[in-house]
Each structure stands twice: as structure tokens, then as C-alpha cells.
Amino acid sequence: MKKIIFMAFFALVSTFASAQELGVHGLFRTDSGNFGLGVQGRYNFTKEIRGAASFNYYFQTNNVSGWDLNANAQYLFPVGNGFTLYPLAGLTYLHATAHVDNLLAGANNVSTGKLGVNLGGGVDYQLNDKVKLNAEPKIQLVGGSNELVLSVGVVYSL
Template sequence: MKKQLFFLSLFTILVSSSLLAQKNTKIGAFMAYGSEIENLGLGLNAEFDLTEKLALSPSFIYYLPKDEYGFKANWWELNADAHYYFLQEEQINVYGLGGLNYSHIKVSYENAWGYGGDYSASDGRFGLNLGGGINFNLNEKWLPFAEIKYVLIDDGQLVLGAGIKYVIN
């Protein structure tokens, strides 16, 4: 599983770096909410225009650690999405998205119920993303955005996100 994550990350980095010279490269930060973990996350994303209507958008979300009943959960996800812009107006751009997801969770607890010992387990899964979003054209350099997607993985997770992108070139 670690090899798959390594190769997915390497592929994303290689494709991203080769596309940096493209017009309208954007980088951004956002806040997200995951329905399955029921917690807020912090994310980083980028967007590389492939054509006028199609863009590649890798992202990473780290959900804030959660501690319930002595159990600590750490969850993060890596995404490689494609955005298809079907509405491009002066003030807004609306897109549909689809892509790949890798989600990782680690659950641990220390000295559970006073019996001593530390226990932990982790798991990673691949899934698919389906959703859409909207960019608000504030000016030539800053793009606030909102996005909703459903991650098709096990029980699934709805992810709501909002943030801002900065146009590099």
C-alpha cells in the first residue's frame, strides 16, 4: 500500500511540475468538512489548466485530530481530480469534478480503560471523487472558491470545502 501511495504521489508531483509552465496555474488553501470523520480539515490545492475547459487539480486535506472516549483518530486524504468547466462567466466559473482519492486513517489509544498498553491501527483506501465547484472571479490574482464532492470509498464521505486560490501566471 505504501508503494502505491508513493507512486501516486510521485506521479502527481511529476505531472504538476511539468504543467507549472502552463497558463493560469493556481495554488490555494482551504477549509473542509468531512461527513464521515465529522470534523474540520485544512487543505492545500493546485490547479493546472490543460485546455480552456479542463484542468488537473491535486489536493491534500489533513483533518484535525479527533479524541473521543480515549480514542485518537488522525485522518488525511490525497486527491487527484480533473475539473471540467461547463460555465465560464466574467464573475463565476462552475465546474464538475471527478478523480482519484487516497484516504488514510490511524486510530490509537493509550492506557485504555486503565489496563495499560498503547494500541494503534491504521488503514488506507483508494476511492473515487465525484462533485462540483465554483470559482468567484474576485480579480485577476485571487479566486475564492467553494466545492462539494462525494468520495466513493467504503461507507463514503461527503466533503464540503471553501477557500481561496492565487493565480501564479
């Protein structure tokens, strides 16, 4: 298990190191109400096809915090005036921790992690040669449930 986690981390770091774009974003999970912050790396394989990897941390809300690791494929549609639209599909690993205070046993944390699927889309707006604004709604299908995740951020071209 440690080897798998190490390889996933190494792959994500390698993506960031060779990425054409790096970004930061704020997120909101609509069902759980968690706000989060994330980082992403994006790489254009062709003019139309882009890969994106991201790590997001969700702050504790209603005694639940978490993080996710995502790998998505995006197909780009430049629509003019600095706007680019894209659908996305990919994989996610979502890890959540419930923080429980038990009067008899003290504080307990219960954690779980599950693999899932991302489906959604997004829009980039080119501010200048190096900087884009980004908005991205996606549904994460994880363990028989689905949740809408909204993100807004800024991306820097290397």
C-alpha cells in the same frame, strides 16, 4: 510499496510545480465530523478541462485523524460575473488512524488506507486577475462507505 508511494509523491509535487494555480482550503467531513486543512494545485489542459491534485490533513475528532490524496478532473462552465461552475470526478487515497487508549497495553494506534472515488462539483469566484474564492462539495466513495466533504478556500493564479 515504497516505490509506489515515492512515485505518487513525485507526481503530486510535479503537479504543484507546473500548476497554473495553487490554493489552500479548509475542509469538513460531515459523517466523521473531522475538520481539516489542505493544499491544491490546478492545471488547465484546455479552456474547459482542468486537472486538480490535493493533499488534505484532517485533525483528530472522536479519536480519529487522517489525510487524503486526491486527483480530480473538472469541466469548467463560466457563467458570468466572475463565477465558474464545474462538476468533478476523480480518485482518492484516504488514510485514517484511530487513536485508542488501552489501560492494559497503553496507547495504540490502528491505521488503514483505502483507494476510492470522488464525485462532486464546485464554484470559483474571481476576485481579481490573480485570486479566486472556491467552494467544493464532493462525495468520497471509499471502501463501501460514502462521506460528504465540504471545502472552502482561496486559489492564486501563477
